[in-house]
Amino acid sequence: MTTALSTRDKVTQLSDYLERKKSSLIKIAPKGTDVDRIIRVALFETVKNERLVQCSPASVYMALAKACELDLVAGGVLHRASLVPMWDKKSKGYNAELWIEYTGLMDLVKRSGEVAHFKAEVVYENDDFEHSFDLERGEVLRHKKCHENPGDLLLAYAVCFFKDGQRQVEVMRKDQINKIRKSSRSPESGPWAQHTEEMWRKTVIRRICKYLPLTPKTTAVLEHDIQSDFGNVIDIETIDVNEDVNADINENVIDVEPAESKPKSKRRSKVKDLVEKAKANDLPEPEEDFTS
DSSP states (O other): OOOOOOHHHHHHHHHHHHHHHHHHHHSSSSSTHHHHHHHHHHHHHHHHHHHHHSHHHHHHHHHHHHHHHHHHOOOOTTTEEEEEOOOOOOOOOOOOEEEOOOHHHHHHHTSSSSEEEEEEEEEETTTTTEEEEEEETTTEEEEEEEOOOOOOOOEEEEEEEESSEEEEEEEHHHHHHHHHHHHSSSSTTTTTHSSHHHHHHHHHHHHHGEEEEOHHHHHHHHHHHHHHTTTOOOOGGGGSSSSSOOOBSSOEEEEEOOOOOOOOOHHHHHHHHHHHHHHHOOOOOOSSSSSO
16 A cells, blocks of 8 residues: 655655756756755745645756756746646646746846846736837837736737847737747646736747847757747747837837665755745745755
8 A cells, every 4th residue: 555645755755866866967057057056946946836746856857957957046036947847648747847937038138248128018908008100209119007907918018128229129919929829838727827927928028039139048048948838849930920020129219866865864854844834834945955
């Protein structure tokens, strides 16, 4: 008779597994990557999410291997990426995957060295929004948010301000975004269902990135993000809706494998404390290393 493992036992099991795999993660990560912190924050995020606790340790390891490769922390205060439990029909269980947050994409775009400011927003139907082109003023974009009764999501836009004074604007309508959403592996579950506004922002960021200077790392992260959402579909052009191509803008108006493990008594005590704090909803971001 098999006894079901408790949350504490599962987290301990995951902690032991990642400790054995840490040397492999270090080999994958670029020089200077804090692999210990990536593992520590992953354990912290796992304790807070029951479905992540149910994910296989191997899938968590694979997600963290990608995080190490891209030098991203899945979770934490900045929250540039996340571990997301995705249902696997074949195994009939959850597998952890690394998803890039829209804030992570924005942060990477800013690191190109040519971008002064980057903004991505959604527009609701009761917002005051204008996007037009004037022969004298150029492209005009104004957005005043309605906070009391915004209504339904209407569109999303992204604006990139370059250091040389130029600007790039991208606007996507609801029907364009929904067409892309339908191509997703999980259009009615996961991030698209639970974090719809963030996914709208990320979709328009993906579109505008086609016109921006990107570092190799940003390109790699963007490709991973698209593959996570659409499976083997890597080329966003095959699922995108290229009805509007925005030229460079100069005058916008913008308002806006197992090895001997170490003694586990100390680690188990730390994991126990972590789980108990999670159940009490009293979890600061961890500073202590739970993997050693």
